Amino acid sequence: MATVAHPGALTPAQARTMFREGTSLPTAGWCAACTQVNIITVPSDWAHDVHMFCRQNPQPCPVLDIADRGSWTTALAPGADLRTDLPLYHVWEHGRMIAEQTDVVDLWREDLVTFLIGCSFTFESALTEAGVPLRHVSQGGNVAMYVTDRECRPGGRLLGPLVVSMRQVPAGLVDTATRVTSEMPAVHGGPVHTGDPAGLGIKDFTHPDFGDPVEAEPGDVPMFWACGVTPQAALMASRPPFAITHAPGHMLITDARDTDYRVG
Amino acid sequence: MATVAHPGALTPAQARTMFREGTSLPTAGWCAACTQVNIITVPSDWAHDVHMFCRQNPQPCPVLDIADRGSWTTALAPGADLRTDLPLYHVWEHGRMIAEQTDVVDLWREDLVTFLIGCSFTFESALTEAGVPLRHVSQGGNVAMYVTDRECRPGGRLLGPLVVSMRQVPAGLVDTATRVTSEMPAVHGGPVHTGDPAGLGIKDFTHPDFGDPVEAEPGDVPMFWACGVTPQAALMASRPPFAITHAPGHMLITDARDTDYRVG
Numbered sequence: 003m004a005t006v007a008h009p010g011a012l013t014p015a016q017a018r019t020m021f022r023e024g025t026s027l028p029t030a031g032w033c034a035a036c037t038q039v040n041i042i043t044v045p046s047d048w049a050h051d052v053h054m055f056c057r058q059n060p061q062p063c064p065v066l067d068i069a070d071r072g073s074w075t076t077a078l079a080p081g082a083d084l085r086t087d088l089p090l091y092h093v094w095e096h097g098r099m100i101a102e103q104t105d106v107v108d109l110w111r112e113d114l115v116t117f118l119i120g121c122s123f124t125f126e127s128a129l130t131e132a133g134v135p136l137r138h139v140s141q142g143g144n145v146a147m148y149v150t151d152r153e154c155r156p157g158g159r160l161l162g163p164l165v166v167s168m169r170q171v172p173a174g175l176v177d178t179a180t181r182v183t184s185e186m187p188a189v190h191g192g193p194v195h196t197g198d199p200a201g202l203g204i205k206d207f208t209h210p211d212f213g214d215p216v217e218a219e220p221g222d223v224p225m226f227w228a229c230g231v232t233p234q235a236a237l238m239a240s241r242p243p244f245a246i247t248h249a250p251g252h253m254l255i256t257d258a259r260d261t262d263y264r265v266g
Numbered sequence: 267m268a269t270v271a272h273p274g275a276l277t278p279a280q281a282r283t284m285f286r287e288g289t290s291l292p293t294a295g296w297c298a299a300c301t302q303v304n305i306i307t308v309p310s311d312w313a314h315d316v317h318m319f320c321r322q323n324p325q326p327c328p329v330l331d332i333a334d335r336g337s338w339t340t341a342l343a344p345g346a347d348l349r350t351d352l353p354l355y356h357v358w359e360h361g362r363m364i365a366e367q368t369d370v371v372d373l374w375r376e377d378l379v380t381f382l383i384g385c386s387f388t389f390e391s392a393l394t395e396a397g398v399p400l401r402h403v404s405q406g407g408n409v410a411m412y413v414t415d416r417e418c419r420p421g422g423r424l425l426g427p428l429v430v431s432m433r434q435v436p437a438g439l440v441d442t443a444t445r446v447t448s449e450m451p452a453v454h455g456g457p458v459h460t461g462d463p464a465g466l467g468i469k470d471f472t473h474p475d476f477g478d479p480v481e482a483e484p485g486d487v488p489m490f491w492a493c494g495v496t497p498q499a500a501l502m503a504s505r506p507p508f509a510i511t512h513a514p515g516h517m518l519i520t521d522a523r524d525t526d527y528r529v530g
Contacts, residue, residue: 050313050379054332068318115314158335
């Protein structure tokens with residue numbers, strides 16, 4: 003693994019092996035054109051609640067797969083181990099993040115159910131193809147994410163605010179970015195807001211709630227998309243006794259292709 | 267309610283009131299163009315399993331709504347009481363049907379979750395409009411339903427065979443019936459089989475597993491559609507401790523319109 007030139011050129015299996023062996027980095031720009039997903043793992047008596055929350059909020063929480071009870075495998079990434087193959091995990095108890103760790107083998111239980119939720123990284127290859135620059139990738143950082151003042155629809159025992167990812171887009175390419183992402187409804191679809199962050203109740207734009215701040219270039223306009231970190235905000239608000247998630251921006255890289263989620 | 271001429275002319279609210287007051291009849295042909303649904307009610311610790319089974323088998327089990335935990339209301343039928351407003355219920359324990367009753371108020375619990383699942387009656391108004399006669403309606407009976415030899419995909423702890431509804435269709439209208447129903451994928455879609463019942467492993471065609479036998483007319487061909495009774499077969503096979511369902515053919519009549527589920 004030591005001689006790899008660029009993470010974008012890795013296969014998903016290579017990337018997962020690196021993460022399994024301890025590498026811990028945000029995955030934006032890794033494994034070009036391969037689908038990355040958010041995960042949320044809960045005890046089975048909370049699985050219906052997560053499922054309902056996703057059903058009620060398909061834009062931030064598009065469910066791409068659900069692992070069988072107790073299973074750490076997914077059809078989207080044959081050979082992957084959901085307990086070890088993400089670069090970084092967050093562990094939650096009663097709505098508080100109590101640990102950040104690079105695997106969760108020690109915490110796994112037979113009653114855990116894992117949801118794989120679409121990620122906006124999936125439309126980034128389409129944006130790049132359409133000529134829209136990705137500032138966070140060229141600046142070598144994680145995408146910036148913000149908690150908004152928009153409430154999701156409650157689902158089961160879960161409720162909470164919408165979380166968004168933000169990209170700085172040259173004004174002349176806003177329409178293109180809107181069109182390209184609208185063609186991918188299974189991975190958050192078109193933007194929920196474009197322009198002034200105050201429109202989403204974001205008070206401190208320079209300090210994202212998750213991820214890294216991004217430098218705008220002259221003429222850039224901020225665009226905001228529904229984000230798969232939304233279920234984590236719901237965990238904070240709804241306080242289930244136990245949960246595991248990916249750390250924001252540290253995704254599971256699957257063998258699915260981003261183009262699988264394009265319609266029309 | 268005594269002067270009603272034909273059940274097809276009733277409003278859903280009128281029909282539900284009759285059922286609430288004790289009327290117990292199959293609902294085929296009732297409340298023209300209004301959407302009828304199957305129900306399955308389980309304790310919340312089995313809700314994820316039912317949800318997964320439906321997700322894995324969307325053709326027989328299209329989920330049109332899911333009631334909140336403990337709730338007996340649904341957005342599809344404002345004012346309806348899911349405990350009283352169906353004409354007949356089946357009560358299940360450990361995979362066995364232990365009671366048939368006209369309401370389930372005495373059995374309701376705070377942890378019950380109810381799934382509303384699409385019903386092939388929904389495409390019957392479209393069939394009628396297209397000139398396809400409905401033999402079971404003109405013969406005044408319930409639709410005929412059969413357990414097949416096709417296994418559903420397991421979902422959660424549920425598994426079981428596909429159940430189908432059967433309609434005798436004049437040979438010259440088979441293509442029309444296929445086209446019309448294929449346009450309604452949210453309520454079972456096109457037929458799963460047309461012709462010889464043996465193709466689905468049906469051994470005794472004259473004795474349906476649920477509903478009433480139907481007289482074929484000369485030139486009729488049997489057509490088979492995935493059926494919302496499929497989850498009941500899964501209850502029998504998978505034996506959850508407790509469940510409530512509608513009695514086959516005795517549906518919840520909602521305020522939704524059949525045309526809401528037509529695409530294209």
